[in-house]
Amino acid sequence: MTLEARGEVETEESREDVIWHEIHNAYRTRRILTGQLGGIEQTDNGKTIAIVDYKGFRIVIPLKEMMINVGRSPSGQEYAELMLRQNKILGNMLGAEIDFIVKGIDSKARSVVASRREAMLKKRQIFYLDTDASGMYRVHEGRIVQARVIAVAEKVLRVEVFGVECSIMARDLAWDWIGDAHERFSVGDQVLVRVLSVRRDGLEEIAVKADIKSVSQNTSHDNLKKCRIQSKYAGKVTDVHKGVVYIRLSNGVNAVAHSCYDYRTPGKKDDVSFAVTRLDEERGVAVGIITRVIRRNL
Numbered sequence: 001m002t003l004e005a006r007g008e009v010e011t012e013e014s015r016e017d018v019i020w021h022e023i024h025n026a027y028r029t030r031r032i033l034t035g036q037l038g039g040i041e042q043t044d045n046g047k048t049i050a051i052v053d054y055k056g057f058r059i060v061i062p063l064k065e066m067m068i069n070v071g072r073s074p075s076g077q078e079y080a081e082l083m084l085r086q087n088k089i090l091g092n093m094l095g096a097e098i099d100f101i102v103k104g105i106d107s108k109a110r111s112v113v114a115s116r117r118e119a120m121l122k123k124r125q126i127f128y129l130d131t132d133a134s135g136m137y138r139v140h141e142g143r144i145v146q147a148r149v150i151a152v153a154e155k156v157l158r159v160e161v162f163g164v165e166c167s168i169m170a171r172d173l174a175w176d177w178i179g180d181a182h183e184r185f186s187v188g189d190q191v192l193v194r195v196l197s198v199r200r201d202g203l204e205e206i207a208v209k210a211d212i213k214s215v216s217q218n219t220s221h222d223n224l225k226k227c228r229i230q231s232k233y234a235g236k237v238t239d240v241h242k243g244v245v246y247i248r249l250s251n252g253v254n255a256v257a258h259s260c261y262d263y264r265t266p267g268k269k270d271d272v273s274f275a276v277t278r279l280d281e282e283r284g285v286a287v288g289i290i291t292r293v294i295r296r297n298l
Helices: 012-030 077-092 115-130 218-225
Strands: 033-042 046-056 057-062 097-106 111-115 142-150 154-162 165-170 190-200 206-211 232-241 242-247 254-260 271-280 285-293
Touching: 012 057, 012 097, 046 077, 057 097, 077 142, 097 115, 097 142, 111 115, 115 165, 115 190, 154 190, 154 206, 165 206, 190 218, 242 271, 242 285, 254 271
Parallel strands: 057 111, 254 285
Antiparallel strands: 033 046, 033 097, 046 057, 097 111, 142 154, 142 190, 154 165, 190 206, 232 242, 232 271, 242 254, 271 285
16 A cells, blocks of 8 residues: 555666566667666676666676777787776776677576677767768767766776767867866766767777867957056966966966975976966967965865
């Protein structure tokens, strides 16, 4: 008997049955399912497998079906190094949302083996090689599309755009300078990217260049109006390169300092006090001097 009239309480068991039925149907119809990469395991015979969680069910994807492209497949020592690299890439992808096609199921043990590779190739066919009613490719240059963040490093973001992976450098992520991509992006995020170029040399040979910066308007010139010459502002060091310090001021302005009055050398992520000596309208940056290091990031 339920608290609500004519209500139905779903038991854990019946809920599982419904999801299992869904997986079974997807297996029959080769429908693409989406789950979260939840683990990486080594089998007893030393093979690496990816574990994907799909609504509580454990989906196993062998490493070679994960479509992690690191070039040709070598042998011997090189092969061992390649495996290490692939495992590292996989490790960085933990928590990512990935597509897969079910390849085999065991109803008794309720275990599932799937392939991300086939799902990605299927998506590539639809979005990159097939055309829509007006004869256009669905993913083409200049189009803004949604992408999934599958890995984040300090200076680079790896995204998957409808079955094709591509890397976006930190400088192409935003108009204001980013010291560390982790500050704004996480694995599992969905972001809008602008497709800059597409190379279609066949299903296996599709490459995409994209950026996130051009999706939003360039505000660096408007921001520059917030700065006055001879004034001081607090900021955070985003990078230090060949003696030049790059800073993002607290008012959102990009700034460059060639010298520092503090006896301590400013380092990445340090909070600094910055005095503006001139405004470079052309590049949209404030130029000046670091008067002191407020707080060091050690």
